[in-house]
Amino acid sequence: ILKIILKKNKRKELNFNGEIIKQKDLPGLLTMILFSPEDLMLIKGSPLLRRRFIDIELSQISRIYYNELVQYNRLLLQRNNLLKKIRENKKLIPMLDTWDEQIAKTAAFIVEKRLRGIEKLSKLAQKIHYEISQKMEILNIRYNIHNYKNEALNSFDDLFNFYIKALSKYRDNDIYRGSTSIGPHRDDIDFFINDISLKSFGSQGQQRSSVLSLKLAELEFLKLETGEYPILLLDDVMSELDTRRRENLLSLLQDNNVQTLITATDINLFNAHPKNKFFKVEKGIVSE
Structure with a gap:
């Protein structure tokens, strides 16, 4: 408990x-997925939202990933503090070598896990979205390594070598800015419908459908990784979805017996189902 x-x-x-x-x-x-109105900004919002999305997802299935993420943020803070000191004292520059190696190792671990996670989520979301779009749209999700445009980096060693070289390449610029310009804290996730950027050219309906597909893919991803469906929390999103998307979502959750807690202000947003239970919260008092 x-x-x-x-x-x-x-x-x-x-x-x-x-x-x-x-x-x-x-x-x-306890694995959980939260779907809130903020998530509808996942595609057209800031990269921070997308990085946080994948980090929460992977941290739920791997405590090692969570610990590495905490370690990376700690190393990043320490390197940035050193960069600011170097602007006043150039003799400290050799100290960056030690920090760069530690950051490269942690960054390589994090990005390798993110790449694998996004690859699995993309396949799951693609199948779901194909059905949601009535077999008219193919959704692809790709991980975008900041300042890297060449062939894919597939292994830990490839990523480690990339970060060692990149940290050295941008060192002067980092010293000037007092912050680290390369690493998983700068990466992004790109969404495409039929190979067209969803962020730049997708309609609002396509963006919302894609986020819904992604959230449903999360359910399947966590089930595959842990053996059971997570608890799903839907915070005031039913009114944000049109009737078709809302019915698709409720049907899938009910058919798969996904334990779900939904907040809303209108009871008419829900269909009749024998497993549904309704609770009213009024002035801090909860009643069935």
Whole structure:
């Protein structure tokens, strides 16, 4: 049993099977997917949203990935602090070699996992979107390594060598800016419909359908990786979807017995189904 205990004027407490745990121990204990109105901005919003999306996904199935991500952010902060000091004292430049090697190793690990994860998600989302679009649209999702346009980097060694060379190449620029210009913190994820950029040329309906396909692909991805469907949280998105997309979503969840918690302000957005349960929240009071 996982509990999150909120107390007034105190830090929240995480409790798993009666024992207090730290936030770093959460990944993998309970897999969940959150679909909120913010996710409808996933395609046309900032790269930060897309990086956070894949990081949350991979952290749920691999605590090692989560730990490497935390380590990378720590190394990045330390390297950036050193870059700022070097602007005042050039004698510190040789110290960058040690940081660059550590960052290259961690970056290579993270990006290799992201590449594999996006590849699997793309295949799943493509099948789902093909049906949602009435077999008219082929959705492709590709991972975009910042400042790299050549042949694919497929292995950890390829990625490590790329980052060692790139960190050296952009070192002078990084010192001038006081920040690291290359790495997984600068990467992005691209979406294409029939090989046309969804962000640049896709309609609002295509973008929303693609996000819905991606979220449904997340369900299948986590089931394949963990053996069971995650809990799905839909936070006020039903009114954002048109009738066809809403019905497709509800039918899939009901047919696959996906445990889902949905918030909405209009009960008429839902179909009649024997497994549905409705709760009303009014003035902080919950009633069935």
